[in-house]
Amino acid sequence: MKLLFDRIDQPNLNRLDTYRERGGYESLRRALAMSPDEVVAEIDASGLRGRGGAGFQMGKKASFIPKGDMDKYLVCNADESEPGTFKDRELMQKNPHQLIEGMGIAAHATGCNRAFVYIRGEYDYVADILEASLREAQEAGLLEHVILVVHRGAGAYICGEETALLDSLEGKRGNPRLKPPFPANQGLYQGPTLINNVETLSTVPHIIRMGGSEYAKLGTETSTGTKIVSVSGHVQRPGNYEIELGMSSRDIIFGLAGGPPEGRRVKLWFPGGSSSPVLTEEHLDLAYDFDSMAQAGSMLGSGSIIVVDDTTPVLDVAKWVAKFYTHESCGKCTPCREGTAWTLAMVERMDRGEATPMDLEIMSGVQEQIIGHCLCVLGDSMAMPIASMVKHFREELEEHIETARARREGLPVGDAPVPPEQVAV
Amino acid sequence: MTGTESGAFGVPRFAHGSRVPGWDRAADLEKDPEEVPDPATTPVPAELRAEIEEYMSRYPRVRSASIPALRAAQRHHGWCSPEAIEQVACVMRMTPAALTEVATFYDMTETEPRPPHHDVFVCTNISCSLRGAAEVYDAVCAAAEGEADIHARSFECLGACDIAPMASVDGVYVGPLEPADAATIVDDLRAGRPVLEDKQLARRPVADEEARA
Amino acid sequence: MPRPEQRFVTLTIDGREVEAPENSMLVDGAKYGDVEIPVFCYEPKLGPPVGACRMCLVEVEGIPKLQTACSTPVKDGMVVHTQTERVKSAQESVVEFLLINHPLDCPVCDKGGECPLQDVSYGWGGGKSRFIEPKRHFRKPLELSPLVAIDRERCILCYRCVRYSQEVAEDHQLVLQERGNHSYVSTFDGHPYVAPFSGNIVELCPVGALTSRVYRFRARPWDVEDAGSVCTLCPAQCNITFTVRDDRALRVLSRDNPDVDDGWLCDKGRFGYQAIHADERVVSPMVREGGSLRPVSWERALSEAASALARARGRVGALAGDGATNEEGWLVSRLLREALESGDLDSRLAGGPSRETARTLAAPGLAATVPDVEFAHSVLVLDCEPVDDMPILDLRIRKGVRRQGVRLAVATSRPSSLDRNAEVSVRYAPGAGEAFVAALDAALAGEADDSLATAAGADPQGIRDLAQMLRAQDVVVVWGERLTGGPRGDQAGRALLNVAARLGLSGDGSGLLEVPASANGRGLCEAGFLPDAGPGWSEVVAAGEGSAGPRDAAGIARALADGELSALYLLRTDPLRTHPDRPTWQAGLERANAVIAHASVLTEGLREHATVVFPAESYAEKEGTVTHPDGRVQRLRPAIGRPGDVRAEWQVIGDLAKRLGLDLDFPLASDVSAALFEAVPFYSGLSLVELAAHGVRWPEREAASALDAPVPEPGQLETPPNAPSPNGALRLGTFRPIWSAPEVEVSPALRFLTPRARVELSPQDAQRLGVAQGATVEVAHDETVVTAEVALRSDVPPGSAFLPEAEGGAALTHGEPRLVEVRPA
Numbered sequence A: 001m002k003l004l005f006d007r008i009d010q011p012n013l014n015r016l017d018t019y020r021e022r023g024g025y026e027s028l029r030r031a032l033a034m035s036p037d038e039v040v041a042e043i044d045a046s047g048l049r050g051r052g053g054a055g056f057q058m059g060k061k062a063s064f065i066p067k068g069d070m071d072k073y074l075v076c077n078a079d080e081s082e083p084g085t086f087k088d089r090e091l092m093q094k095n096p097h098q099l100i101e102g103m104g105i106a107a108h109a110t111g112c113n114r115a116f117v118y119i120r121g122e123y124d125y126v127a128d129i130l131e132a133s134l135r136e137a138q139e140a141g142l143l144e145h146v147i148l149v150v151h152r153g154a155g156a157y158i159c160g161e162e163t164a165l166l167d168s169l170e171g172k173r174g175n176p177r178l179k180p181p182f183p184a185n186q187g188l189y190q191g192p193t194l195i196n197n198v199e200t201l202s203t204v205p206h207i208i209r210m211g212g213s214e215y216a217k218l219g220t221e222t223s224t225g226t227k228i229v230s231v232s233g234h235v236q237r238p239g240n241y242e243i244e245l246g247m248s249s250r251d252i253i254f255g256l257a258g259g260p261p262e263g264r265r266v267k268l269w270f271p272g273g274s275s276s277p278v279l280t281e282e283h284l285d286l287a288y289d290f291d292s293m294a295q296a297g298s299m300l301g302s303g304s305i306i307v308v309d310d311t312t313p314v315l316d317v318a319k320w321v322a323k324f325y326t327h328e329s330c331g332k333c334t335p336c337r338e339g340t341a342w343t344l345a346m347v348e349r350m351d352r353g354e355a356t357p358m359d360l361e362i363m364s365g366v367q368e369q370i371i372g373h374c375l376c377v378l379g380d381s382m383a384m385p386i387a388s389m390v391k392h393f394r395e396e397l398e399e400h401i402e403t404a405r406a407r408r409e410g411l412p413v414g415d416a417p418v419p420p421e422q423v424a425v
Numbered sequence B: 001m002t003g004t005e006s007g008a009f010g011v012p013r014f015a016h017g018s019r020v021p022g023w024d025r026a027a028d029l030e031k032d033p034e035e036v037p038d039p040a041t042t043p044v045p046a047e048l049r050a051e052i053e054e055y056m057s058r059y060p061r062v063r064s065a066s067i068p069a070l071r072a073a074q075r076h077h078g079w080c081s082p083e084a085i086e087q088v089a090c091v092m093r094m095t096p097a098a099l100t101e102v103a104t105f106y107d108m109t110e111t112e113p114r115p116p117h118h119d120v121f122v123c124t125n126i127s128c129s130l131r132g133a134a135e136v137y138d139a140v141c142a143a144a145e146g147e148a149d150i151h152a153r154s155f156e157c158l159g160a161c162d163i164a165p166m167a168s169v170d171g172v173y174v175g176p177l178e179p180a181d182a183a184t185i186v187d188d189l190r191a192g193r194p195v196l197e198d199k200q201l202a203r204r205p206v207a208d209e210e211a212r213a
Numbered sequence C: 001m002p003r004p005e006q007r008f009v010t011l012t013i014d015g016r017e018v019e020a021p022e023n024s025m026l027v028d029g030a031k032y033g034d035v036e037i038p039v040f041c042y043e044p045k046l047g048p049p050v051g052a053c054r055m056c057l058v059e060v061e062g063i064p065k066l067q068t069a070c071s072t073p074v075k076d077g078m079v080v081h082t083q084t085e086r087v088k089s090a091q092e093s094v095v096e097f098l099l100i101n102h103p104l105d106c107p108v109c110d111k112g113g114e115c116p117l118q119d120v121s122y123g124w125g126g127g128k129s130r131f132i133e134p135k136r137h138f139r140k141p142l143e144l145s146p147l148v149a150i151d152r153e154r155c156i157l158c159y160r161c162v163r164y165s166q167e168v169a170e171d172h173q174l175v176l177q178e179r180g181n182h183s184y185v186s187t188f189d190g191h192p193y194v195a196p197f198s199g200n201i202v203e204l205c206p207v208g209a210l211t212s213r214v215y216r217f218r219a220r221p222w223d224v225e226d227a228g229s230v231c232t233l234c235p236a237q238c239n240i241t242f243t244v245r246d247d248r249a250l251r252v253l254s255r256d257n258p259d260v261d262d263g264w265l266c267d268k269g270r271f272g273y274q275a276i277h278a279d280e281r282v283v284s285p286m287v288r289e290g291g292s293l294r295p296v297s298w299e300r301a302l303s304e305a306a307s308a309l310a311r312a313r314g315r316v317g318a319l320a321g322d323g324a325t326n327e328e329g330w331l332v333s334r335l336l337r338e339a340l341e342s343g344d345l346d347s348r349l350a351g352g353p354s355r356e357t358a359r360t361l362a363a364p365g366l367a368a369t370v371p372d373v374e375f376a377h378s379v380l381v382l383d384c385e386p387v388d389d390m391p392i393l394d395l396r397i398r399k400g401v402r403r404q405g406v407r408l409a410v411a412t413s414r415p416s417s418l419d420r421n422a423e424v425s426v427r428y429a430p431g432a433g434e435a436f437v438a439a440l441d442a443a444l445a446g447e448a449d450d451s452l453a454t455a456a457g458a459d460p461q462g463i464r465d466l467a468q469m470l471r472a473q474d475v476v477v478v479w480g481e482r483l484t485g486g487p488r489g490d491q492a493g494r495a496l497l498n499v500a501a502r503l504g505l506s507g508d509g510s511g512l513l514e515v516p517a518s519a520n521g522r523g524l525c526e527a528g529f530l531p532d533a534g535p536g537w538s539e540v541v542a543a544g545e546g547s548a549g550p551r552d553a554a555g556i557a558r559a560l561a562d563g564e565l566s567a568l569y570l571l572r573t574d575p576l577r578t579h580p581d582r583p584t585w586q587a588g589l590e591r592a593n594a595v596i597a598h599a600s601v602l603t604e605g606l607r608e609h610a611t612v613v614f615p616a617e618s619y620a621e622k623e624g625t626v627t628h629p630d631g632r633v634q635r636l637r638p639a640i641g642r643p644g645d646v647r648a649e650w651q652v653i654g655d656l657a658k659r660l661g662l663d664l665d666f667p668l669a670s671d672v673s674a675a676l677f678e679a680v681p682f683y684s685g686l687s688l689v690e691l692a693a694h695g696v697r698w699p700e701r702e703a704a705s706a707l708d709a710p711v712p713e714p715g716q717l718e719t720p721p722n723a724p725s726p727n728g729a730l731r732l733g734t735f736r737p738i739w740s741a742p743e744v745e746v747s748p749a750l751r752f753l754t755p756r757a758r759v760e761l762s763p764q765d766a767q768r769l770g771v772a773q774g775a776t777v778e779v780a781h782d783e784t785v786v787t788a789e790v791a792l793r794s795d796v797p798p799g800s801a802f803l804p805e806a807e808g809g810a811a812l813t814h815g816e817p818r819l820v821e822v823r824p825a
Helices: A016-021 A026-033 A036-046 A060-063 A087-094 A096-109 A121-139 A162-169 A197-208 A212-216 A249-257 A290-295 A312-330 A334-352 A359-368 A378-409 B046-056 B062-079 B081-093 B094-105 B133-144 B181-191 C028-033 C087-100 C118-125 C161-166 C200-204 C265-276 C298-311 C328-338 C356-362 C371-373 C391-404 C433-446 C450-455 C460-470 C491-504 C520-526 C554-563 C580-593 C606-611 C647-657 C669-679 C701-708 C741-745 C765-769 C805-811
Strands: A073-078 A112-121 A149-151 A193-197 A226-233 A239-244 A268-269 A304-310 B120-124 B151-155 B167-169 B172-174 C008-013 C017-023 C057-060 C078-083 C147-150 C176-177 C184-185 C210-212 C225-230 C239-245 C250-253 C287-288 C292-295 C316-320 C344-346 C376-383 C407-412 C424-429 C477-479 C512-516 C566-569 C595-601 C612-615 C623-625 C634-638 C730-735 C756-762 C775-779 C784-792 C800-804 C818-824
Touching: A016 A096, A016 A121, A026 A096, A026 A197, A036 A060, A036 A096, A036 A197, A036 A212, A060 A087, A073 A096, A073 A162, A073 A197, A073 C391, A087 A096, A087 A226, A096 A112, A096 A121, A096 A149, A096 A197, A112 A121, A112 A162, A121 A149, A149 B062, A162 A193, A193 A197, A197 A212, A197 A226, A212 C250, A239 A249, A249 A268, A249 B094, A268 A312, A268 A378, A304 C512, A312 A334, A312 A378, A334 A359, A334 A378, A334 C087, A334 C800, A359 A378, B046 B062, B046 B081, B062 B094, B062 C647, B094 C176, B120 B133, B120 C647, B133 B181, B167 B181, C008 C028, C017 C028, C057 C087, C087 C118, C118 C612, C161 C200, C161 C391, C200 C210, C200 C250, C210 C433, C225 C634, C225 C775, C239 C265, C250 C265, C287 C298, C298 C566, C298 C612, C298 C647, C316 C328, C316 C554, C328 C344, C328 C371, C328 C520, C328 C566, C328 C623, C328 C647, C328 C669, C344 C554, C356 C460, C356 C491, C371 C391, C371 C477, C376 C391, C376 C460, C391 C407, C407 C460, C424 C460, C433 C450, C433 C460, C433 C491, C450 C460, C450 C554, C477 C491, C491 C512, C520 C623, C554 C580, C566 C765, C580 C606, C580 C805, C595 C606, C595 C730, C606 C730, C623 C669, C730 C805, C756 C765, C765 C784, C765 C818, C784 C805, C800 C805
Parallel strands: A073 A112, A073 A193, A112 A149, A226 A304, B120 B151, C008 C078, C316 C344, C316 C566, C376 C407, C376 C477, C407 C424, C477 C512, C566 C595, C595 C612, C730 C800, C756 C784
Antiparallel strands: A226 A239, A268 A304, B120 B167, B167 B172, C008 C017, C057 C078, C147 C210, C176 C184, C225 C239, C239 C250, C287 C292, C287 C612, C623 C634, C730 C818, C756 C800, C775 C784, C775 C818
16 A cells, blocks of 8 residues: 555656646545544544654644634654655655645644745755645745745754744754643744654645555554655665554564665664664564554564664664764753763764773763753653663673773783682782 | 874864864964955846845845855855855855855755765665665765765765665765666766666555555 | 732631632632642742643542642632542642653752752652553753753643743743753753753752753752841842852842742843952952052051042042942941032932922832833833843833733833833833923823924824823832933923822822932932932031032032042942933043942952052941842841951941031940931831841831922923934944843853843944944044944834943933034944
8 A cells, every 4th residue: 555655666756737737635625624623533543653753643732723813833753864764755756745735734734824844955956856746836926825935954853843943944053952831832933833743744744645544554553654664774676665653573674674784683673763672583573663663662663664683793783873963963862962972972982892790880880870860852862761771782792892901901812801809809 | 283194082182073164273363364254345147146036035134044045155156165155145245154144054054165066965874774874875975986976975864764775866866776777876877867766666566455545 | 900809718628618719720829728738830929820741730629620729719618638549649640750851860969858849759759659661761961041950851841831931921932842842941953051040940850850051959948057148239128038058148038028029030130240259259358559459457557548538539420230228328428428528429320300309200209110100001111221220120010011911011222022011112212201201201291292202302102102001090200310310300300290299190100210320229318328418308508618519420420520629539439330411421430549349359440550459348247238220128137147348338437427426326236226217308217027037118107297299290301302303323222131240240141141232233334334243443533432242132222322321322422412423443
């Protein structure tokens, strides 16, 4: 079943006439004939959960937007920066009108008179395509109920966090804000604001076309619909795949993406981008949906599977993760700012052979000190996968540390460490 | 201690990595405090002013235009120089400091002197690193060595893990790369050709075979 | 605007039932139950909480995650735990994180002993660290400005200072640069952080990252004592605490009084204390001998002064100004009127409205308070520049606009720093304040005639917009003494009363707030230091032999120059520094036989012309009272002893009076205050005890009824004169920059701020005149020529030029609008 990816490579799909020939903007026309409440009800009935990472029901979120004539804002989060995630890029590059139509419907549903697409600065070429398509739609008179502007960022992962995105869109540093107040009440310019991911909004035209309850029949009961899954890392056919939620993870990784190269095994995999706690080979038969991933101690997140095979040391993975989140921490809150950098320093020290297995205790202690204590989720995004790596791969990490230390100190690699009772006091 | 001396564990003591010139220098007490630049004393190139004003007109509140305006100034000046920031501040009626804090926050706004140049961002994040980004990055750095107008830097995830390891060359995504591609990238830039035409992401079909038309 | 009413809710904190004000944050609410929750970034004065430092994490039953107490409002029935293992471990974590990159150089840190980071680490930290990586290093300490040093290694990135710069001072100069672990506090391109209120960041910093360069390494907290008093360097009269060591004032901190200063200080107030111990300080009596002033004994100085004054009996004028207390003003006015048979005394710079108009303007029925500025529906700033004239009020106005949605209008000649916050800004020709107010009155009355606007050189539509905007419930008009100075001061005052009547100002949330030109301008007027009014605006019978009746400041200058007056008594003022029409004052001082001055620094006029100088107390040494522009009587308390031969002014005046046959002898300073309180009817019954720490607003006391001056119905106004038409010349406006003060010149730390003679021109006029930014020009009126540097400002209206008063402006003005010629030098 292809919805978002239906004939996505059709030539000139980014052109208005091509898109309309295949029925594009029919859903917008239908939605505009409905009352806003009816549109929200339809979205609500679809059970559509946000595709950006948090998985919050879009219908609920839309219903939080207060009624009234005040300025209200719709913001599309196209700051796709979670390592391993590249679905929004393909959606916007190849079928920009699908997103524009979805935004038109969402704006009508919530009474938002201004809308923005916050697209990451690195996606300049995608933004060019999106802007051209937007112009076509505006010139064709399809978006008279809302002023839609494409806003380009300038490179900061944190702006994918919705409140940081709002600050950035207001022209400030992308620092997350305290919640509450939530954006639905006080968002952009302190006005009511609905923020949704590209994939979420791109799904909306399909919901209106099919009807919410029809859409809800796809996927599982609590994870309805289809989802674009980005698969990368050690697989033979990396790329985006549209699946029905609930498909087995093994079928995605091995069936669609071809699994690791010949002769290698899956060592660990991130089910929802680099911020999700890692899973192992034993989790491969879990259904790929929001709840199953949560039950396994991880999360579906943005739906990005990164596969790591047995040729890569876990410590390397930890280092890449720690380095990324240290670089991307905005610096506003203490545990994230200090904790990410501290973790990175520890991981690098372990790799250099200047650590002992005891440092793993400190490292997991630091992760515990970060988790749940930060202003936004970025700190947790590093701490949770790192903590999960220590949990699942402690033996390998200890061995790595000892080996690196032995190498550094010129000891024969592989020597057993001195048992504690023999250490001279 | 001087900036080059090393501390414990061989880590340079002042390896702060700041991109702002003067992070380790005191304020210059000879300078006047910097307020909102007065148009009477701050000339702004007409086309830059027009571009910034156009951005300002897009938003209900003009400050929202600060990122697009800084990027425009960067295209004009090669980097977000103090002069560039002052010009943006003058048009937007903000203090240069309020723009500096924005310019230094984001990865794509350059706050170190740099002439107009080609950007080669090599992704070294997890998915690319799993497929050999380190070697590609080393090769690109080696190929760009001595080319003053090519700025190679490692970058966090650029959102194209399907073509890992990859790079963004002046905004054009190319991959999967091999170390040997580095020289071609430099040659193509030198010759003014499209970069690695057969490896450009824009030409790649979707991986999901059932989605192909 | 109605101020929020306070209700209390009941919640449980650590098993204790606590009643706390509704909507207060848990951090504050917990204090009602004597529970302290540690914070770093939380500071309600900086606006809504940001929740950045995460120090205040607590457990709230029913919420799974720990919550930041700084951002969680108290609710009825809420159950909070601050002592559980989970909370303790979270708090220990945050302390550990904060300390990993902190240098822990407490032994050499100025903040040591008064450092919140030390206190919180001690109280809530785990007492250990597992961090063995290299710390983050910055070069240190660095200069952030001539006044503030920054140590970025100590910084815990709590955001207070940058939020202050952006949300309170709104100068947007101090920002964070870079991101994450690399973030640091800085300015644009190495420019120093120099702004009128920059020093507040030192007091806000919860660690030793921002320190006063003046106070660095001067003392440890256990070496010093605190002494509360009031700053009298400007009319804002902020409440301060002197840090005293070995009888020297080493530092000034804010003594938060929400009714006066909201806990902020300007840099003049914060660093100007250096003048107390400056080398330039006059510490012994002096008498002019052989053309120059020489130190002499008190006996000699008093007898010289007494005999000179006795000789000039009936022909003595007196001025009082900055820093003079109510008591001193009252004593000198009695000395003049009772012993010297002279009524020629003025504490205003250029005269003012008649007694009748002035007392109506000052009556309780029209008096707005400082907090009213924050809670009014709209505020009109009229003919003053708060940041220069009463700095701390500038912050209050900004706060009202930013946090309470106050609608702000600005009506001035010179572009105002508040223009950016204002909904309506109207410009009028320099000196045309009267015509402007008359035009506003007409617009409020619905008259469609634009001739008054034209007379004021203002945009008629702008005035109509302003009138429209002011038709709100509570309006506060903040107006400058400049408006009612000069020969037409009474007409301007009556125009203002018309406006007050039309706006229905009531003194109850709405009203007038006059910004006087000198620090205790209101108090000196109320004490009777005026030509036509005695204590409490009482009627006075003209003393002396002068046929023209009592003279105001401008009259005194002319009479001295004409020889009608032969002696001048200066109570802490120098007309050559502060008063308009410098040429006449110069002539008057030259001709005067005797100039008797109380002064702590010899400014130009005194150095050249004083015949006897009494060394004056500084505000850190003084006892007495001053009256805030909103009627708050505040008490000065001595923090340190008087240096050298300095004696209390009230005693000196008493000694002098005795020699002139008048008994002004009081045993104690408090006795003078008591006598003053009885002399001024509406101060009646006040006592120093009642003034306590934060003063008392007399308009709120029962005795206020003694000043019964209801606002008259709007009356017909005289037609004001037209502002002169430039015709190729420029209309000259003057202003007094915040830094134009002797205290700035003699304080080593502030000296760099001393204003220069810079003439502000519009780019159009500069182009026409062929002068560029920074060029040296001559500004001329008739024979008088002032040399100045060109400063281009796009928002200066073409046809006008502005020059600082003491730096050239006063030489070219005489209280009436004037045209000047500007030409390349």
